[in-house]
Amino acid sequence: MAIKINWKFLKSKKLIISLIVLAIVVVGAWFFLANSQKSKFPYETVKVERGNLTQTVEVTGNINATEDLSLNFQVPGVIAYVGVKEGSKVYAGQWLANLTLTELDAAVAQAQAVLDQKLAGATPEQINAAQKQIESAEIALNNARTLANESLNSKYESAIVSLDDVSIKMNNTLKTTRDLKIKYFTDTSQESIRYQNNLDLINNALLKFNGLLNLAKISQNQNDIDATINNALESLDIILVSLTSNRDILDIEPHKSKISEQEKASLDNQKSIISTAKITIAGVKNDIAVSKLQNENNIKSAEAALNLQKANYDTLVAKPREVDIAYYRAALAQAEANRNKAIIYAPISGVITKVNKNKGETISSTEPMFELLSPHFEINVDVPETNVVKIRVGKNAIITFDALGSDTKFTGKVVSIDPSAVIVRDVVYYKVKITINDTHNELLKPGMTCNILIQTDNRENVLYLPSRSILTRPGTNQKYVRVLDQNNQVVEKDVVIGLKADDGLVEILSGLEENETVILKIL
Secondary structure (H helix, E strand, C coil): CCCCCCHHHHHHHHHHHHHHHHHHHHHHHHHHHHHHHHHHCCEEEEECEEEEEEEEEEEEEEEEEEEEEEECCCCCEEEEEECCCCCCEECCCCEEEEECCHHHHHHHHHHHHHHHHHHHCCCHHHHHHHHHHHHHHHHHHHHHHHHHHHHHHHHHHHHHHHHHHHHHHHHHHHHHHHHHHHHHCCCCCHHHHHHHHHHHHHHHHHHHHHHHHHHHHHHCCHHHHHHHHHHHHHHHHHHHHHHHHHHHHCCCCCHHHHCCHHHHHHHHHHHHHHHHHHHHHHHHHHHHHHHHHHHHHHHHHHHHHHHHHHHHHHHHHCCCCHHHHHHHHHHHHHHHHHHHCCEEECCCCEEEEEECCCCCCEECCCCCCEEEEEEEEEEEEEEEHHHHCCCCCCCEEEEEECCCEEEEEEEEEEEEEEEEEEEECCEEEEEEEEEECCCCCCCCCCCCEEEEEEEEEEEEEEEEEEHHHCEECCCCCCEEEEEECCCCCEEEEEEEEEEECHHHEEEEEECCCCCCEEEEEEC
């Protein structure tokens, strides 16, 4: 019996098996390569990029039809200018009134001047003036050093004179004491031995002192003079103690009866002279110490002044850093924003129906200055406190409507921010009013739900990273990132961040360069 083989079926089955085996091999190889690559490079990274950043606040509200608009100053003050009257037709953006702007204009001018100066760099006149300041500081330092040396040398010269005088007084004391010894204390009594020992102490102290004094007078070295002063105080102490002991012996019989009152008084007089000399030398030592301290302080002050002038010069001639320029630009923007709070611009075109205050009057931020009539639509939205701080009057907005689709966009402008808060479910909100520029569009109907994107800030041509790559050192506000160097080693770098923009991006003011590799997370 012949067996029929279905070759077509077998070929089909072999093909299916081959495909399954091939798929298993491919999947296995992919897993092997993926795990191999993961172990080789276990980080998710991102490059530092340069570009433009935008910060926006997104809110939802409903369009309302209105005809009357109250216009307020954002700060209180005295009205300095009113450019319209009741019945005046105004156009969007027109300057209607302002408070006193003298100080605010000055602040803007100063901020602009500082920014211009930083951008332009130092002028030759400024550099020349800074160099002269350094020269003056160097002269002052040299003068301080010269005066210090001269004053201290004068103190030491006076000290030599005082030490010479002390030497004479010590010699007189020795002579007076010795004369009494020769006259009354030549025997071997206990009092005579004691008197002789005290006399030896006086003599030895004088010999040591005179030796140091002669050395100091020859060398004129300040350290030698200091040593002589210290020895003088020690020697005077020894002599004073010895004199006191010998004077006590004079009051012991039989010497008390033998020695005259005049002779006793001579020893008392020597005690007084030595005591006064000790006070004088202590004053000389203190005077020198005070002079040294004053000289040291004067020299340190002059050195600090010179270092400050050098630092000012280095700062003046150094190329401005981008982080510094950004700071001064921000300062100018802040000054302009402060000034604009004292100015009322027409947010839309229309007719002034009421002027509530006149020039020279005081007005608060809650009092309406003008009533403006213009058939238009406006949107009132509640903005949480975390976002309202980013919004300023005059900021542009992009508006879309659910009924018209996201492709149909309108533009608008923030015209007011209510200073009083509204609390909804324990969350603080502030009411923000936005006008729509295209108020005559037939597509717009009162009550429509709208989505508003308020453009709060932007940066052009700046470095940026995803915010999740920025880390904070524990216990501080210092920001840092983890960077892979050329050897794929992890290095921590401190950074200064700026604008926190949309899409989870953040501006990098300093600490990184473009195209550096930053770690997002460890795999």
